[in-house]
Structure formats: C-alpha cells, structure tokens
Amino acid sequence: MSMFDKISNIETAVAPQLPDINFKEQSRQYIESLRTDNRINTAICYARSLNRFCNFTTVCEVKNISRQLIQQFFEEIMRTVSPDAAKAYCIDLRALYNHCTRFLNSRPNPFAGLPLRRSLYRMHRNLTVQELRRLAQADNLPPLAAFARDAFCLSFSLCGINICDLYDIKKPTDNILQYNRQKTANRREDRALQYIRINPTAAQFAARFLAAEGVRWLDWWQRSRTERNLLKKINRGLKICAKWLNLPPTLSTYYARHTFASIARNELNLDIFDISQALNHTPPSNTIDFIYIKPDHFKPSRIAEQVNEYCFGSTAAAAAV
Numbered sequence: 455m456s457m458f459d460k461i462s463n464i465e466t467a468v469a470p471q472l473p474d475i476n477f478k479e480q481s482r483q484y485i486e487s488l489r490t491d492n493r494i495n496t497a498i499c500y501a502r503s504l505n506r507f508c509n510f511t512t513v514c515e516v517k518n519i520s521r522q523l524i525q526q527f528f529e530e531i532m533r534t535v536s537p538d539a540a541k542a543y544c545i546d547l548r549a550l551y552n553h554c555t556r557f558l559n560s561r562p563n564p565f566a567g568l569p570l571r572r573s574l575y576r577m578h579r580n581l582t583v584q585e586l587r588r589l590a591q592a593d594n595l596p597p598l599a600a601f602a603r604d605a606f607c608l609s610f611s612l613c614g615i616n617i618c619d620l621y622d623i624k625k626p627t628d629n630i631l632q633y634n635r636q637k638t639a640n641r642r643e644d645r646a647l648q649y650i651r652i653n654p655t656a657a658q659f660a661a662r663f664l665a666a667e668g669v670r671w672l673d674w675w676q677r678s679r680t681e682r683n684l685l686k687k688i689n690r691g692l693k694i695c696a697k698w699l700n701l702p703p704t705l706s707t708y709y710a711r712h713t714f715a716s717i718a719r720n721e722l723n724l725d726i727f728d729i730s731q732a733l734n735h736t737p738p739s740n741t742i743d744f745i746y747i748k749p750d751h752f753k754p755s756r757i758a759e760q761v762n763e764y765c766f767g768s769t770a771a772a773a774a775v
Contacts, residue, residue, distance in 0.1 A: 473517075473558075474515055474517070475515065475516040475517070475554050475555070476514050476515065476516075477513075477514060477515065477516045477519060477550070477551065477554055478504065478508060478514050479514075480516075480553070480554045481500070481504050481550040481553070481554065482501075482504070484500075484550065484553050484554075485497045485500050485501050485504070485550075488500065491640050492636060492639075492640065493637075493640065494618075494636075494682070495637060499542070499546055500546050500549065500550060502543075502546075503542070503543045503544075503546035503547050503550075504546075504547070504550060506531065506543055507527060507543075507547055510527050510530060510531075511523060511527070516551070516554055516555060519551065519564050520562075520564055521562075521563075521564040521565075521566065521567065523564065524544065524547070524564045524565055524568065525567075525568065527543075527544070527547075528540060528543075528544055528568055531543055541569070541570045541571075544565060544568055544570055545570055547565075548565045548570070551564070551565070578712065578716070579702075579704065579706070579708045579709050579712045580709060580712040580713040580715075580716040581701065581702070581705075581709055581713045583717060583721065583764075583765055585699075585701055586610070586713060586717075586765055587765065587766070588699055588701075589603055589606070589607070589695060589699060589701065590603070590607050590766065592695070592698070592699055595694075595695065595698060596694055596698075598687070598690065598691040598694060599691045599692075599694040599695045599698065600691075601687075601688070601691055602687070602688045602689070602690070602691025602692045602694070602695060603691070603692070603695055604659050604662050604663070605617065605620075605659075605663075605688045605691075605707075606688070606692060606695075606707060606709070606710050607655070607659045607710075608620065608656060608659040608660055608663070609707060609710040609711070610710040610711075610713060610714050611653060611655040611656040611659060611758065611762050612631070612650055612652075612653075612656050612758060613650060613714055613732040613733060613734075613754050613757065613758045614710050614711030614712070614713070614714035614715065614732075614733060615633075615650070615711075615734075616635065616636070616637065616707075616711070617681065617684065617685050617688060617707050618636050618637075618681040618682075618685065619633050619635055619636055620671075620672060620674070621672070621674050621675065621681035621684055622636075622670065622675075622681070623670065623671050623672070624669050624670060624671060625665075625669060625670065625671045626652055626671060629651060629652050630649055630650070630651050630652070630755075631649070631650050631651075631652060631671070632647070632648070632649050633647075633648055634646050634647055634648070635648060635734045638734075638736065642736060644737075646734055648734045648751075648754065649751045649752060649754070649755070650752075650754050650755050650758060651752065651755035651758075651759075653755070653758055653759050653762050654762070655762040655766050656758075656762075660672065685707065688707055689706045689707060692705045692706055692707070692709075693705065711733065714732075714733075714758075714761060715729055715732075715733060717761055717764065717765065718732070718757060718760075718761050721764060722760055722761065722764060724757060724760070728753055728757060729757065731753055731754055732753070732754035732757040732758065734754075737749075
C-alpha cells in the first residue's frame with residue numbers, strides 16, 4: 455500500500471460524517487444558476503469538467519468522493535490532456551465540491567495534495583507586431599477569414615475588448631463607448647464598467663460592421679443569433695488566416711487581448727496597473743492609493759491610442775481596404 459493510500463485511509467477513518475448530498479445534481483443546479491447570472495463561460499467550463507468526471511465514475515454522493523478517487527481521476531485525464539488542462543478539470547471540480555459543501559462546518563478535502571498550481575510558463579497567445587501588421591494588411595483573404603480578421607483587429611484596437619462585449623455594445627455617445635464586461639460584471643461592485651474612446655483604427659474596422667438601426671453599435675446580432683455562434687465563426691475564420699499568413703495555428707480571439715497587453719507592456723513599457731485597467735480587470739482597490747485617487751476612466755483610451763499608433767501609425771493605414 456502506498457503512502458498516499460495510507461494517508462487516505464486514515465483521513466477516511468477520522469473524517470466527519472457528511473449528509474447525503476448528490477454531487478452531480480447539486481453541481482448541475484449550480485451551473486444553471488451561473489448561466490442565469492450570465493456567467494456563461496464559467497458555466498461551460500464547470501459543465502465540461504463535471505461531464506468528464508461523470509464519465510469517469512458512477513459515484514454521486516459527496517461523502518463518497520475520496521482523495522483516492524480524485525487522484526485516480528487526475529491520473530486518468532493526464533493521459534489524454536496537457537498537465538495544465540488536467541489541473542483545470544480538477545480546479546473546476548473543486549469549485550463545485552466546495553459549493554456543494556459550503557454550509558458544512560467541517561468537511562474533508564479530497565483535493566488536498568494534488569499539484570493544482572497552474573504553471574506561469576504556459577503558452578502565451580500573442581502575435582508579434584510584425585505578425586499583427588501582416589494580418590491587418592492582408593489582401594484577398596477568403597470572405598470568412600476577412601470577416602474574422604476585421605473583428606480581431608477591431609477587438610485589438612479597443613484594448614482587446616471581448617467579442618461578447620462587442621456583440622451587445624450600445625451605440626457610442628460623443629464617440630465614446632460604454633459597456634459592462636460580461637465576464638465579471640456580476641462579481642464587481644463597479645459592475646466592470648468601462649469607457650473607451652473610438653480611435654481611428656477602431657473606426658476603420660468598425661465601419662464594416664456598423665448597424666443601420668437599433669441601439670447596438672455593430673450589426674453582429676444580424677450575422678449570428680448568439681454571441682457564442684459569432685465567436686465560433688470568428689475563430690474558424692482566424693484559423694484560415696493562420697494558414698494563409700503562416701501565423702500561429704492556435705490563433706483565436708484571445709490573441710487580440712493578449713497581444714494588446716504584451717505590446718503595451720513589452721514594447722511601450724506602459725505601467726502594468728494601467729494595462730490592467732485598460733483590460734478592465736478587477737482594480738486593486740484594497741490599497742490606499744487606489745482609494746484616495748480619483749479613477750481616470752479615459753486612461754484605457756489613451757493607452758489604446760498609444761498602442762494603435764505604435765502598431766499601425768497615426769492614420770491607421772494598416773487597416774485593410
């Protein structure tokens with residue numbers, strides 16, 4: 455018997471008695487509540503991990519989820535996915551397990567001892583400035599690839615704004631866009647509110663998508679019934695771009711956001727807190743400086759203008775015509 459098994463047996467013997475809680479049923483209900491709260495991506499990740507776990511074992515009750523079972527699950531998925539992906543599955547399961555047992559004063563931790571810390575040296579999804587210019591200037595792309603390229607460059611030019619936020623974004627007032635980032639709006643006191651001025655590069659790429667009617671800025675809702683379908687369409691087009699232009703084969707909309715941040719930091723040496731604000735990440739409001747200093751809502755606009763100027767020039771000449 456391995457040392458791990460001995461420890462597991464000891465913990466099982468002294469573990470508190472848990473009530474009958476159906477882990478799979480409770481987790482599915484929680485996932486549906488996430489969808490209701492518009493935390494779609496989180497719900498999709500949790501559902502994927504839960505389905506993988508359900509395919510692995512018939513265990514349903516929380517009290518029967520042991521450290522040994524989780525270890526076996528981790529080892530099994532490690533055979534088919536990367537280490538970081540295997541960790542992601544278990545991290546999602548741990549979040550579901552913690553939700554199911556959140557009201558208990560004492561509970562075992564079947565995930566203890568697993569190496570779930572994510573590596574900082576993972577694959578970086580960003581283009582170089584030269585690759586970005588090559589993508590923006592490409593001629594004679596197939597229609598789907600051209601559409602995806604334009605959407606990608608529009609996202610990049612607006613601080614790497616997520617496609618789902620662009621899908622629903624309202625028409626600007628005084629050339630200023632205002633939106634709440636869907637991913638974190640329900641988890642932040644400021645509702646993840648962001649303002650950004652439409653710069654020349656963004657204006658050129660957006661001109662191909664402007665909605666003629668309605669309150670939305672872009673006509674993407676007419677091109678795809680849901681933002682998720684639109685995202686799939688854009689990512690398919692970007693894979694075509696990658697083949698035509700010899701870009702990274704994993705090219706996706708994520709690259710717009712990562713590329714913007716990488717260029718702002720590594721090429722222009724901009725402050726990392728300012729870049730975080732431009733990406734609409736959670737502000738470090740627990741520090742005294744950020745409590746005292748009045749927020750500058752248009753700092754992201756100035757950062758976007760600097761990055762676009764550096765990449766495309768003042769006239770945004772790199773935008774394909």
